[in-house]
Amino acid sequence: MTAKHVVHHIPVCPFSQRLEILLALRGRDDAVEFRVVDITRPRDPELLAKTRGTTALPVLETPDGQILKESLVILRYLDEILDGPTLRRRDPLEHAVESMLVAREGPFTSAGYLFVMNQDRARRDEFADRLLAIYRDIDGFLREHSPDGPFLFKGFGLAEAVFTPMFKRFWFLDYYEDFSLPDGPDYDRVRAWKEACMTHPATHQVTEEEIIKLYYDYALGAGNGALPEGRRVSSFTFSSPWQDRPWPPRDKYAGTATDQALGLLPA
């Protein structure tokens, strides 16, 4: 592959970080040009025309203008066309096993986002329990298929590329929900997997501080660039760099801090 693919993305989006991890592992950061979409502003009409009206990101544009959507579709596509050892296992049975783990990512992601966006303090433990049930299920899966670990197979592969960005996103649960995996054998295998994923050198595209600051509005129930009541600037804004802002208050249930206290200046 020589011509350039373009990925339209939100820089800290987990669905886009998967692609960055793949490129880092292949040493091919040059193979894709990332173009930033600011989700706090109306979508560019030219991009909307290309995607035929849908606003979900990331979107990949091939050198001859074909549009691919869906993070996992794009990930598998790039994995097939780039030179070098694939993320996916070549053996069909091993690939089926990693695909069973990948199939758990949808419920996992959903449970974590519903948890962080919940605004009812009385329901906090219910959301935590749902997420923990999925962690236990993944723990059992890893004990069955890879008891010694840390990864599902020998190295960092497809399932790891799919889950790692979510593990990093869920820093927002540590911070805003004081959530952590309980001690004990029900979680030891998935804890080791998560740790190995998060510390792998190909996965350092985002930091905890960045996630905590940018996702503050999610913790207030406002997703995708929406604004919490009483605020005028989104925590996702690019106009006030997150590096310059103070850490947001941890107690999400107390309601939003002001734009000013958050270091969010009008664009």
Add this chain to the structure above:
Amino acid sequence: MTAKHVVHHIPVCPFSQRLEILLALRGRDDAVEFRVVDITRPRDPELLAKTRGTTALPVLETPDGQILKESLVILRYLDEILDGPTLRRRDPLEHAVESMLVAREGPFTSAGYLFVMNQDRARRDEFADRLLAIYRDIDGFLREHSPDGPFLFKGFGLAEAVFTPMFKRFWFLDYYEDFSLPDGPDYDRVRAWKEACMTHPATHQVTEEEIIKLYYDYALGAGNGALPEGRRVSSFTFSSPWQDRPWPPRDKYAGTATDQALGLLPA
């Protein structure tokens, strides 16, 4: 591949029919032994042990005892290991395109099942509208990627194997909900696709009469072998062959017919 794979399945299950379609297209019905699970009875403990407690079907057991779950995982696995031309497109970009269509199957299936299981007559049109919105989306997708058709690519492929069993299952909507695709250009492309899928010679594992009779309980809101109130024998029972039963009443909102009127005898 010479040794035998085993698929544990419900005979009329759409997620299992996909595998049968694949085998029919490859001329390899002999490659898999199908073992019937009666969902109206408690699950066999030996099978439960193999699946580690989960009851979802189909499940594939490899010749050396490995267990694979998830219909699409099993379908892709068999597609890779069987001799002959694959269902999936070999070209990575074409495969990404068919995968985008396959990704629409979850919402499509969900919309159809929620529709047939709805018990509130006043909400009937709301469920119909949700399903129609997905049909229009698929219509647009096919017009973009395969304006001339009838299939997404040259022949019956992966996306067709995934959707066809659902098209056939949705006979229950024609019958119990008097549902059909409206006339007009918004649906013409998907109508042609659906027609080509349903009449393909590799897809005749089930008949309309069988689906209508077995899925009667779904139309009464009772899925997965559960019993509607006032009934003692499931419409999924194997003890009273569907061929011997009369057609069920079409008006699902009037409540259930009796076991006797349905030709359902106690086992």
